[in-house]
Amino acid sequence: MTIGLVSGTVAAAHKDETLRGVTLLVVQELDLLLSPTGIGLIAADCVGAGRGDLVMLTKGTAALHTEQTAGRPIDAAVVAIVDKIEID
Amino acid sequence: MTIGLVSGTVAAAHKDETLRGVTLLVVQELDLLLSPTGIGLIAADCVGAGRGDLVMLTKGTAALHTEQTAGRPIDAAVVAIVDKIEID
């Protein structure tokens, strides 16, 4: 999993039927020093995260293993809101 | 998922049988500032997208979870047309 910052939302009226009811969040991935990295992703919300939240992001097939994402064309999911990261 | 711009089409008369009937779009991935990034992809269209459309792209195994892609050798799918992205 990776660390990300919820930085926005995306609106898409015209989408695959299987995506209806899914909350989509714009997430900026961060490195361990919490600096932005990567190109930015759209992820399904599984935990009620909102803008400004530090979150944990699961990508790939594993992102389908939640109640909100199972069987949908979703390759990234916000699976936790991070309270604290302790790094040596 | 990532944001992309539909920038063209691809014609391939000689292809795997399982790809017949699939609309293939050339998609340029974009970062959150909508600048081009990556090498460019070919994705299956699931939403009737056309050139110039800003779209949402699902990659990997999850791209197989649509009516148009199930059971086919397809690793990227256009699953939504993006109306608006709001970023802090």
Add this chain to the structure above:
Amino acid sequence: MTIGLVSGTVAAAHKDETLRGVTLLVVQELDLLLSPTGIGLIAADCVGAGRGDLVMLTKGTAALHTEQTAGRPIDAAVVAIVDKIEID
């Protein structure tokens, strides 16, 4: 999927049993301007492609969804010969 150029072949007498009968092609991935990118791959041929052919490449789990690749340890497959790419 990505665009690639078939640029060679690979011979391997000693291989996993499940790979017998598979034609392996060396493929150089290309960006949308058809410039070489990436480190070069070996992909299973599903369409009778040969050296110099511009092809479409499927990677990951989806590469297993062809008659030639199903159930084998193959993570990339040539699934079409590209006739024409039109880009804006």
Add this chain to the structure above:
Amino acid sequence: MTIGLVSGTVAAAHKDETLRGVTLLVVQELDLLLSPTGIGLIAADCVGAGRGDLVMLTKGTAALHTEQTAGRPIDAAVVAIVDKIEID
């Protein structure tokens, strides 16, 4: 698989139900010279690893093939503590 160094822990009270009971470790991936590489990951612990341990990391779908990770939204797992790497 890749080599990593366990460099911290992450606390997340608010997480997907399926993640309860999983120990999450912050892992810094290393190259073969044991220099840090990549952006840093969070991985599920399968072997009782702790801070400072050199570990082997499995990513993607394969990370789900352990007792601790099966069926969960987990895309990276610590599957071994490395005693020695011998490189030519």
Add this chain to the structure above:
Amino acid sequence: MTIGLVSGTVAAAHKDETLRGVTLLVVQELDLLLSPTGIGLIAADCVGAGRGDLVMLTKGTAALHTEQTAGRPIDAAVVAIVDKIEID
């Protein structure tokens, strides 16, 4: 698949139960000119490869499709010893 050079071995007494009996090889990935690339991987051996062998590496879910890897937390497998690569 990619080309790699077997460059070492790794010892790990403390590992996930499902990894027992698997031979782990340190593999340095190579580009088509056989120059080292990437950060170095650990892969399961399926063909009796040894140090100095040029090999073919399968990554991701497909790496699970061999007798030695099925059902294990393994994301990379050595599936062939390469005899010859011919590139234009």
